[in-house]
Amino acid sequence: MTEDSSAGTPPTTHKRIVVTHNGPYEPDPGIPVVDHLGVPVTIEAPVRLCRCGQSQTKPFCDGSHIARGFTGAKDPRRVPDKLDLYQGQQAFVFDNRGTCAHSAFCTDRLNSVFHLGEEPFVTPSGARLDELINAVRRCPSGALGIGFAPARDAALSDVKRPPQIEVSKDGPYRVTGEIELVDEDGVTIAQNAGASREHISLCRCGSSLNKPFCSGMHWSVGFHDPLPDPLREPTLFEWAGGYPALLDMTRIFYSRYVPEDPLLRPLFAEMSPDHPERVAAWLSEVFGGPRFYTERYGGYRRMVSQHIGKEIRPEQRALWATYMVQSADDAGLPSDPEFRAAFVAYIEWGSRIAVENSGAGATPPPNMPVPRWWWVCNATPGARPPAAAGEAPEVGEADAPPGPDETVRFEAHIRPLFRPMDRNSMLFAFDLWKEADVRKHRGPILARLEAGTMPCDGAWPAGRIALFARWAGQAEHDAAGE
Numbered sequence: 001m002t003e004d005s006s007a008g009t010p011p012t013t014h015k016r017i018v019v020t021h022n023g024p025y026e027p028d029p030g031i032p033v034v035d036h037l038g039v040p041v042t043i044e045a046p047v048r049l050c051r052c053g054q055s056q057t058k059p060f061c062d063g064s065h066i067a068r069g070f071t072g073a074k075d076p077r078r079v080p081d082k083l084d085l086y087q088g089q090q091a092f093v094f095d096n097r098g099t100c101a102h103s104a105f106c107t108d109r110l111n112s113v114f115h116l117g118e119e120p121f122v123t124p125s126g127a128r129l130d131e132l133i134n135a136v137r138r139c140p141s142g143a144l145g146i147g148f149a150p151a152r153d154a155a156l157s158d159v160k161r162p163p164q165i166e167v168s169k170d171g172p173y174r175v176t177g178e179i180e181l182v183d184e185d186g187v188t189i190a191q192n193a194g195a196s197r198e199h200i201s202l203c204r205c206g207s208s209l210n211k212p213f214c215s216g217m218h219w220s221v222g223f224h225d226p227l228p229d230p231l232r233e234p235t236l237f238e239w240a241g242g243y244p245a246l247l248d249m250t251r252i253f254y255s256r257y258v259p260e261d262p263l264l265r266p267l268f269a270e271m272s273p274d275h276p277e278r279v280a281a282w283l284s285e286v287f288g289g290p291r292f293y294t295e296r297y298g299g300y301r302r303m304v305s306q307h308i309g310k311e312i313r314p315e316q317r318a319l320w321a322t323y324m325v326q327s328a329d330d331a332g333l334p335s336d337p338e339f340r341a342a343f344v345a346y347i348e349w350g351s352r353i354a355v356e357n358s359g360a361g362a363t364p365p366p367n368m369p370v371p372r373w374w375w376v377c378n379a380t381p382g383a384r385p386p387a388a389a390g391e392a393p394e395v396g397e398a399d400a401p402p403g404p405d406e407t408v409r410f411e412a413h414i415r416p417l418f419r420p421m422d423r424n425s426m427l428f429a430f431d432l433w434k435e436a437d438v439r440k441h442r443g444p445i446l447a448r449l450e451a452g453t454m455p456c457d458g459a460w461p462a463g464r465i466a467l468f469a470r471w472a473g474q475a476e477h478d479a480a481g482e
């Protein structure tokens with residue numbers, strides 16, 4: 001529950017990203033590159049990041065921009081560079097639609113202020129000041145700003161943090177930490193009016209109208225990263241959205257709920273400035289992610305040491321758990337019953353262990369491993385039929401089985417074999433009701449069917465497996481003939 005340290009966030013160092021002419025991005029050595037879960041991406045120097053969208057080694061460049069004839073020029077159809085100012089009761093909010101990457105963080109998470117498809121787009125008096133500041137700081141493109149006067153205040157709008165490049169899922173590079181963007185001659189790349197210097201979004205689909213910055217075109221062109229292993233069950237860490245999602249949640253918790261509650265305020269009055277980062281790292285490791293907490297802060301012994309002598313009262317624990325669940329809602333963490341069952345189970349278990357370890361005279365056992373939490377009682381994503389009826393035909397509604405010399409058709413013979421429950425269990429990787437997806441993954445699907453591990457509630461009969469194998473063979477033949 002608590003974790004303190006006198007150590008703060010490492011100081012920001014001056015780093016650059018070179019935008020090569022009609023070619024890749026070349027970041028300075030030492031800038032960490034992480035995936036959308038916050039997990040470091042293995043890289044070798046020099047780093048060259050694809051921006052044409054065609055590389056077969058994403059996110060790294062493989063030279064595809066040359067064969068494609070990629071151009072890094074801006075498109076005249078781009079949204080004009082225009083800074084809009086909105087005055088509220090507490091502050092001024094700034095927005096430049098020409099900079100927006102359409103991540104929807106603002107409209108999805110604070111729709112009382114940011115109104116999708118409506119005018120005015122921003123109504124600053126619709127939320128508290130801290131909510132406005134958090135929304136501005138979370139804007140990945142840097143299109144939003146805030147100030148107490150009609151001028152963008154960088155101290156309010158930006159966050160001091162180390163340089164980093166995040167490869168967002170199916171989207172842009174999200175660059176943070178005051179990294180300078182320059183061309184091959186070292187000249188600073190011009191930004192739109194009011195744009196943040198601390199956080200920007202760079203196009204990697206190759207289709208932005210505002211290159212090198214993202215304009216949201218990855219949505220329109222259907223840009224996608226390679227699919228994850230369809231045979232591997234996602235961890236709670238992955239399902240939650242990784243370290244960035246958990247950090248968003250802990251920042252909301254410690255900035256919004258703790259200061260307002262008289263029972264929790266004293267408990268966290270001396271916490272370090274990076275306390276939310278520490279708790280997010282702990283949860284990441286507990287939920288099956290990388291060993292972030294152990295590697296950065298010291299592991300289980302370190303966590304337990306922060307509770308010794310605190311004498312956390314049961315009512316404080318109950319409030320901590322309640323507000324943490326509310327913060328998960330506020331941060332947009334998954335709300336499906338399977339994830340929340342596992343999430344709440346750990347929040348309850350972990351917070352009660354913390355109370356036990358904080359009691360007078362408590363001597364917690366030393367050298368325990370960091371707990372690793374999993375799905376509760378095999379209640380995994382998609383392991384149950386949804387309540388919504390009429391989504392698709394159930395098994396048994398397929399057309400009559402094809403004859404020995406008849407072509408096996410996907411819509412008539414294969415798709416009906418997969419129930420809603422089967423489909424939902426694999427949606428994190430691909431869609432069992434889409435022929436293109438099943439064709440692409442037919443080999444691993446067949447292997448899992450033959451092994452009896454798919455579907456999750458019982459193996460298929462041999463005749464059904466044979467039918468799928470026959471269709472997969474046809475698909476293999478068709479692919480070979482293309």
